Amino acid sequence: MPVRFALEWLLTHAAPPLQYRAIAEVAKINSPHAGELAYAYAPAVQLAMTQQADGRWGRTMLGIPSARAEHFEGVGTVPAVRRLLEYGWDRESPPLARVRRLLFRLLAEDDDPAYLFEFTPGKGKPDEDATRRGRAILREAAAATLAQAGYEGDPRLRGAARRILDRINAYLKSPLAQKPWIRVGNRQVLAPEAAPPTVNALTMLAHMPFFRSEYHEHIERLYTFLTQPLPRQESAQLVGGTITLQPHFVLGDMLPHRNAVEADVPAALMWLELMARLGFLRRNENWTKMLDRFADDCDRTGVWHPHKGMAMPRSTSPFVWPMFPLEHSSAGDERWADVTLRIGIIARAAGRQIDLV
Numbered sequence: 001m002p003v004r005f006a007l008e009w010l011l012t013h014a015a016p017p018l019q020y021r022a023i024a025e026v027a028k029i030n031s032p033h034a035g036e037l038a039y040a041y042a043p044a045v046q047l048a049m050t051q052q053a054d055g056r057w058g059r060t061m062l063g064i065p066s067a068r069a070e071h072f073e074g075v076g077t078v079p080a081v082r083r084l085l086e087y088g089w090d091r092e093s094p095p096l097a098r099v100r101r102l103l104f105r106l107l108a109e110d111d112d113p114a115y116l117f118e119f120t121p122g123k124g125k126p127d128e129d130a131t132r133r134g135r136a137i138l139r140e141a142a143a144a145t146l147a148q149a150g151y152e153g154d155p156r157l158r159g160a161a162r163r164i165l166d167r168i169n170a171y172l173k174s175p176l177a178q179k180p181w182i183r184v185g186n187r188q189v190l191a192p193e194a195a196p197p198t199v200n201a202l203t204m205l206a207h208m209p210f211f212r213s214e215y216h217e218h219i220e221r222l223y224t225f226l227t228q229p230l231p232r233q234e235s236a237q238l239v240g241g242t243i244t245l246q247p248h249f250v251l252g253d254m255l256p257h258r259n260a261v262e263a264d265v266p267a268a269l270m271w272l273e274l275m276a277r278l279g280f281l282r283r284n285e286n287w288t289k290m291l292d293r294f295a296d297d298c299d300r301t302g303v304w305h306p307h308k309g310m311a312m313p314r315s316t317s318p319f320v321w322p323m324f325p326l327e328h329s330s331a332g333d334e335r336w337a338d339v340t341l342r343i344g345i346i347a348r349a350a351g352r353q354i355d356l357v
């Protein structure tokens with residue numbers, strides 16, 4: 001089923017980075033000067049200018065600005081890099097080239113305490129399990145960022161990706177994947193050995209198509225897991241004797257019905273884009289219907305509008321921040337630009353025919 005894409009409208013109303021991505025990624029028009037649009041956007045330049053001399057942003061790797069932040073106060077390195085990539089910045093642009101060494105350093109499996117960042121333990125004897133958890137989270141976040149930046153062919157990333165995928169695959173093959181819950185007091189929590197896929201692991205794999213083709217059996221097992229119903233229990237795990245929330249874990253289908261879409265439109269788009277890039281969306285009837293509904297919500301010019309209200313969609317998920325919203329203005333017609341563009345990106349990644357309007 002073809003998807004109408006509002007290229008003309010986006011070129012008139014959307015911010016420069018959205019225009020660039022509409023031209024380059026969805027319309028697939030070869031324009032030698034289109035790339036300049038990505039760097040002609042004040043918020044993107046402002047984000048780049050807050051980078052420190054050593055390549056980092058802020059004091060954390062994973063922090064995102066609070067809802068009350070006026071600009072990018074509180075942003076961590078990984079979300080900052082991924083947002084610049086979403087703005088269309090090239091990996092060889094000075095800010096992204098400067099941070100590359102640090103991101104590759106995070107892939108190394110070592111015990112250097114200088115690379116724990118926000119997971120650095122407080123006073124007293126450090127908890128080995130908690131430290132190991134922090135390193136794993138940072139490693140996957142760095143791998144996802146480097147994969148999105150286009151480093152799939154780098155042996156350091158491929159080595160890290162293989163270890164991450166092997167860990168997930170070993171878990172999915174084990175009996176623990178069917179019964180991962182244990183009772184601690186009056187709560188059902190994940191066993192310490194449970195190692196389900198994470199948002200960052202899926203992001204990494206989504207941007208490594210050649211790597212995925214080498215591990216077909218692993219990817220098939222992952223698809224089966226991602227289509228199972230979400231458990232009712234919250235995503236918490238016993239880590240070093242302490243019950244710890246694990247919001248980055250993916251325990252099943254994150255978009256099982258239309259209500260989930262309405263509850264958080266940006267998060268739904270993130271999920272559909274991940275599934276499209278992984279090659280899963282076109283195989284799944286339910287996710288395909290979700291994309292079709294988004295396309296049906298576009299007017300005759302291809303511009304998306306919400307079912308209820310007139311406000312730009314918002315998300316409470318920290319994993320959505322790097323990609324949504326890229327449009328700085330939340331007033332006027334441009335508030336529909338992010339969703340309109342993202343529908344086109346998802347449709348293109350899913351192999352749909354794109355009709356430019």
